[in-house]
Amino acid sequence: MEAENFSKLLNEVVSNGKINFYYYSDPTSSNIELHHLAIPFPGELTPLDLPFRWHTEKPSEELVDAIWDDDSHAWIENSDKSQPALIAKLQANNEALKKKMDSYEQAKIADAQKSDKVVEALSGVQKGQAQTTAVLTQLVPMVQELAKSMKTVETPKEEGNE
Template identity: 35%
Template sequence: MADETQVAPVAGAQENNATQENKGFTYYFSDPDSANAEMHHVVITLPYELPELPWHWHAEKPDDSLKDPVWDLKVNGWVENSKDGQAAILQEATQKIEELDKKSAELDKKNAALDQANDKFDQAMKAMQQSQQVQTQQFLALTQGLQKVAEGQEQANKVMASMQQILVGMQADQAKTATPTSDTKPAENTNKQENGGN
């Protein structure tokens, strides 16, 4: 970059004088490296003519077709401020940083909401697991109770079967004792006949 105290001779000063005799002298200031876009092109009107122009001052008017004119030292004239320029890069970077800050804040909000949703989900899962544990314990207790009832019923069936066998045995014994046997009765009769016949 050239020394800022450098002065350039006025180019086109005579043309400028001819067109600006009644209104003063118009000059154009341009700092293409400024982050402030307003400093890329500033119109300055003075009541007197400058014999030499200070650094960044120019007598030549930029073309009206340029949207953001800046003075280019390489071409020694006005050019459109390119996206490759430092000022444009700084401005674009600043805008991107602001956008990223906004997106970061939005993501923070979404993450906070997601964290709350995850907490609620975790609580619901814990409650469901506890409920499942209680249901499992109740089911095991019911299964064990039914198993004991089945075992008790099996024992009762065995007792009933034993009692039936005992009753059948008792009935058989009663039937044997209630009817006299043929061995004892005829012996009594034969003795009577023997005694009676003599």
């Protein structure tokens, strides 16, 4: 029975003289040939009649390992060694470096602001120490005078004079 179907199909192809190519894509397959396989088919299929993962659009010759992307409805590069893949990888690396550089700059600015606050705090401490030193400088002679006067008032009395 299969031989009869094949013969009928072959006769139809030969009589019509028309063979259409459809392209099968299984991006999950470990067999790279199934990523973009050309399938000759006699007659035409409408987009609604196409089997799962069959596509009418031919992949670009520039693509090393073309796979069908369901999101963009187009063939995309799967190989990480192709020029578009390398460019995409470089662009991603460039973006990552830009983000790191931006975060580094922000950290640098934050550190500078913290340093300014520490300098302000130290300056305030120094001013406070200077004021304390000035007050102590004025108080020390007074305390010394007071201590001298207390010494004279508290001179020990002789035991016999009481």
